[in-house]
Amino acid sequence: MRPWTVLILIVAVLMAGSVQRVFAQIALPSVQFPDAPRTLPPLPNLGTEPLARIGDTLAEVRLDRVANLLRDQRDRIEPDRNGEPAVRGILIATGIDEAMIARAAQKGFRLLDRERIEGLGLDIVRFTVPDGRSLARAQKQLAKLLPDADIDADHIYFASGPGGLLPAATLAAAFPPGKASLGLIDGGVAAHPSLAGRVAQRGFAAGAPVASRHGTAVASLLVGSGAVRGSAPGQRLLVADVYGADPAGGNASAIARALGWLAQNGVAVTTISLVGPDNKLLALAVSRAQQRGMLIVAAVGNDGPAAPPAYPASYGGVFGVTGVDARNRALPEAGRARHIDFAAPGDAVLAATGPVSTDRLRGTSFAAPLVAGRLVLHYPAPAIDRIGPAVSALVMEARDLGKRGRDQIYGHGLICGDCGGR
Numbered sequence: 456m457r458p459w460t461v462l463i464l465i466v467a468v469l470m471a472g473s474v475q476r477v478f479a480q481i482a483l484p485s486v487q488f489p490d491a492p493r494t495l496p497p498l499p500n501l502g503t504e505p506l507a508r509i510g511d512t513l514a515e516v517r518l519d520r521v522a523n524l525l526r527d528q529r530d531r532i533e534p535d536r537n538g539e540p541a542v543r544g545i546l547i548a549t550g551i552d553e554a555m556i557a558r559a560a561q562k563g564f565r566l567l568d569r570e571r572i573e574g575l576g577l578d579i580v581r582f583t584v585p586d587g588r589s590l591a592r593a594q595k596q597l598a599k600l601l602p603d604a605d606i607d608a609d610h611i612y613f614a615s616g617p618g619g620l621l622p623a624a625t626l627a628a629a630f631p632p633g634k635a636s637l638g639l640i641d642g643g644v645a646a647h648p649s650l651a652g653r654v655a656q657r658g659f660a661a662g663a664p665v666a667s668r669h670g671t672a673v674a675s676l677l678v679g680s681g682a683v684r685g686s687a688p689g690q691r692l693l694v695a696d697v698y699g700a701d702p703a704g705g706n707a708s709a710i711a712r713a714l715g716w717l718a719q720n721g722v723a724v725t726t727i728s729l730v731g732p733d734n735k736l737l738a739l740a741v742s743r744a745q746q747r748g749m750l751i752v753a754a755v756g757n758d759g760p761a762a763p764p765a766y767p768a769s770y771g772g773v774f775g776v777t778g779v780d781a782r783n784r785a786l787p788e789a790g791r792a793r794h795i796d797f798a799a800p801g802d803a804v805l806a807a808t809g810p811v812s813t814d815r816l817r818g819t820s821f822a823a824p825l826v827a828g829r830l831v832l833h834y835p836a837p838a839i840d841r842i843g844p845a846v847s848a849l850v851m852e853a854r855d856l857g858k859r860g861r862d863q864i865y866g867h868g869l870i871c872g873d874c875g876g877r
């Protein structure tokens with residue numbers, strides 16, 4: 456890492472005139488559920504194929520995954536106007552007043568409910584789509600009818616690594632009352648010995664919290680100690696299960712609620728190893744959490760470099776993390792997002808996968824928590840004036856990979872290169 460790169464980052468942050476400016480500078484410092492697949496299927500054997508061909512293969516895998524979800528869960532999920540999977544028959548809106556609700560009702564959009572996410576100071580209104588109208592068509596119509604509001608579908612987000620429900624597994628026992636610096640938005644976490652006394656969790660979907668393989672693995676890479684060691688061993692972790700047993704779980708509104716809960720509880724660093732499309736509610740929820748001093752670390756996904764930008768990793772101020780193999784080469788399936796800030800081990804990563812099991816896992820999902828755990832050691836409590844020094848300290852830890860200095864493949868470089876059981 457060139458010294459002047461770090462200096463520019465520090466100066467940019469310290470001179471920021473607002474919270475939004477701070478996060479803009481940080482951003483640009485240059486579950487396999489039974490019968491409800493929201494977890495990535497096993498990746499094809501990519502072998503030594505050229506990168507362009509790998510990209511084509513992964514693009515086909517992504518399209519097949521979306522098509523299968525829309526077919527298998529057609530009673531709960533349908534495509535939005537861009538073909539992205541979303542909760543069937545529901546539109547979510549912010550910036551809504553009574554006159555807008557009345558105007559929408561005149562055109563057949565019934566008010567379903569209102570909700571305030573206290574930790575973010577965010578008000579949400581949900582409308583049902585008029586009978587006989589597709590989500591895609593209704594989305595366009597309501598946006599045109601209410602141009603001053605932010606209207607979107609309730610998009611579905613996928614775990615960016617292998618997973619699966621563990622319905623018979625005991626959930627990790629809650630720690631005694633007290634603060635936690637780390638947060639995780641994912642599936643539920645099982646009671647693995649490496650996590651004893653370090654996890655408290657809450658559900659934000661039907662049936663949640665319920666233990667999942669993916670959530671357990673990511674949690675263990677954050678705070679595990681013992682047979683599985685995370686990058687912040689012994690830290691307390693708040694887990695928001697946004698999937699539960701709901702076929703339409705992992706949606707934008709569940710993630711927004713989870714961010715509110717974590718913000719209310721003073722979490723400083725949150726890991727989100729989920730990927731999906733840009734969403735107006737999610738973007739606003741991320742921004743509100745950032746305004747309260749929360750730093751968010753997200754995986755860039757495993758759909759390859761030719762895939763559309765992954766969110767929330769692509770939002771400004773979110774730390775986008777890619778994965779590398781044992782030779783510190785970027786995983787060929789790793790997405791590129793709109794920006795990549797750091798790399799971490801993402802191949803043959805040792806993680807907990809159930810109450811007593813461990814496994815070697817692959818995917819950017821398992822790189823993101825390694826970065827988040829290191830970040831929280833520099834940033835244990837949300838405080839805007841401490842963001843600059845914390846980020847600078849993490850940048851100084853990074854081992855430069857690829858082109859000299861920050862680049863589009865590895866960001867500032869490798870964090871926690873000896874983590875993940877290497």
